[in-house]
Every structure is written in structure tokens, then in C-alpha cells.
Amino acid sequence: MIKPEQFKFFSQLVKDSSGIALSTGKEYLLESRLNELCKVLGLKNIDSLYQQAKFKMTPKLKEQIIEAMTTNETYFFRDQHPFDTLKNHIIKELMEKNQSKKELRFWSAAASTGQEAYSIAMIIQEHFPQLANWKVEILGTDISRQAIEKAQAGRYTQVEVNRGLPVTMLIKYFKQQGAFWIAQDKLKKLVHFKTFNLLNPFIGLGQFDCIFCRYVLIYFDQETKKKITDKLVKVLRPGGYLFFGATETPVGLDPSMKRVTFGKTVCWKKAGG
Ligand SMILES: C[S@@+](CC[C@H](N)C(=O)[O-])C[C@H]1O[C@@H](n2cnc3c(N)ncnc32)[C@H](O)[C@@H]1O
Missing domain, CATH: 1.10.155.10 (Chemotaxis receptor methyltransferase CheR, N-terminal domain)
Incomplete structure (x- = not known):
């Protein structure tokens, strides 16, 4: 003991x-x-x-x-409905908002081994061919260097791809290499990964249209949660969306954030935009 x-x-x-x-x-x-x-x-x-x-x-x-x-548990299209919401509502709305600058930036803020960021990339490639001439970026960050190295390699075992990834998407967006499946360049060109500690100042990350900060706040105490959510709101563009995990309710979220529901999905939208 x-x-x-x-x-x-x-x-x-x-x-x-x-x-x-x-x-x-x-x-x-x-x-x-x-x-x-x-x-x-x-x-x-x-x-x-x-x-x-x-x-x-x-x-x-x-x-x-x-x-x-760190607990790096993750899988493709985790909870499914947030990704359906992205596909059916949010990306369309963000495209209208950003039509003139033709840019969309997503952040997977506790990306673990990358499945969340690659899931967003698949939604974009599969359903939004109009974005081909836009500047689309999905940044994935995590405190864990090992997790980020795996995300950068985009290299998953059969067990990992069996978790949440439909076989049609697997074949279309990954290539088999021995016992592993590797994300194809059409996904890799949309994502990039780096280590980043959410306790640090959010400097040099830029502004985002949509932030996924899912299943990480559960590990923090109230004070840390509040500090991190305040920083997340600051790097969110007006009219942008913030997602937490299903079991995570933010406390004292900035008043500029409005709770929005799309079917089963609860997310937060920043005023303006
Ligand atoms: C359970 S995973 C969630 C992965 C993904 N967001 C999902 O929903 O499937 C939580 C991740 O948070 C990361 N994490 C924990 N503390 C962190 C911190 N201070 N800064 C950045 N990432 C952190 C862990 O390394 C881990 O990969």
C-alpha cells in the first residue's frame, strides 16, 4: 500500500x-x-x-x-451524436459565417491519440466537398507526448479501429499496413497535433470556430475547470461552439456562452459572429 x-x-x-x-x-x-x-x-x-x-x-x-x-481512453466518433450535430448543423452555420474568409479552425483540446480529431476530419471529407478550397485546420493537443506521437502517426490497431469507426469509413480513409491501419493523407492534411498543457496560457494557438474539450474536465477540481473554461471561451471566435463530454457540466461559464441543444447534443455557443 x-x-x-x-x-x-x-x-x-x-x-x-x-x-x-x-x-x-x-x-x-x-x-x-x-x-x-x-x-x-x-x-x-x-x-x-x-x-x-x-x-x-x-x-x-x-x-x-x-x-x-493520464487516462487516454478515446475512440472514433465517441458518443456519435456530437459528430452528427457537427455534420447536420454546426459546420453549415460556421460556413455561412466564415464565407468571406473561407477559413474554419477546430481544436480537439484533449486529443489523446487523435481519434476525435480524425473523426472531425472524416466528417469534413465525407460531407463537405465545398470546403476543398477553404483553409480548414483541426488542431489536436494533449499533455501526453506518447499520445500525441501516436496521433501524429495516425496508426491504429484493428481493435482501435473497431471502436466507433464504420468499416466503409475505415476502408475509405485508412490504409492497411501489416497489423495496423494508417490514416490517409486526405485526413492527415487537415489535422495537426502538438503537445500542450491546458494549465498553460493559451498563447500562440490562435482563434477557433469550434472547440472539443471532451472527457478531460472530469479530472480537474472546480477551480482548475473554471480557469480552463475561461481560457477556452477567450480563444473561441464569436458565434463559435464549445463541446464538453456528456458527463461534464461547466460551472460558472462566461455569460457570453449560451447553452444550445441539437437533439441529444448539448453544446455552448459564443455570442456574436
Ligand atoms: C479521456 S481522454 C479524452 C480524449 C478525447 N477528448 C475523447 O473525448 O475521446 C483525456 C485526455 O486528457 C489529457 N489531459 C489530461 N490533463 C491534461 C492537461 N492538463 N492538458 C492537456 N491534456 C490533458 C490526457 O492526457 C488524456 O489524453
């Missing part, structure tokens, strides 16, 4: 560096993830990891501890 001072040390480190809040009761989660990391690092146990982290911490070790604590 992880010792109380070790739990305190690691949970504080994880909270300060990523915002991920490990409250009392999450000892088991921390312990099992750190035990896995010990195996990777060839360390005997959490006591050794604690000694190293407390007295000989390196940026690399810190990153590995944060990586170990």
Missing part, C-alpha cells in the same frame, strides 16, 4: 503539473499506475521511485509520472 506521505507527494506533483486531481480514495489508482511505471523504469518499487522523484527529480521523470497518471 502506498504510504500517506508518498500519496501526498505524488498527488501534489500531478496536480501542480497537469491539474489532474487525485483526491483521497484514489490511492489505489496512483499506486497501480506508479507500479507500472516502476516496471518500465526498472525500479524495485514505489519507495525507490519516491526517493528518486523527491531527491533526484529530472524533467524526464516528471513527464513520465504525469504520463502514467
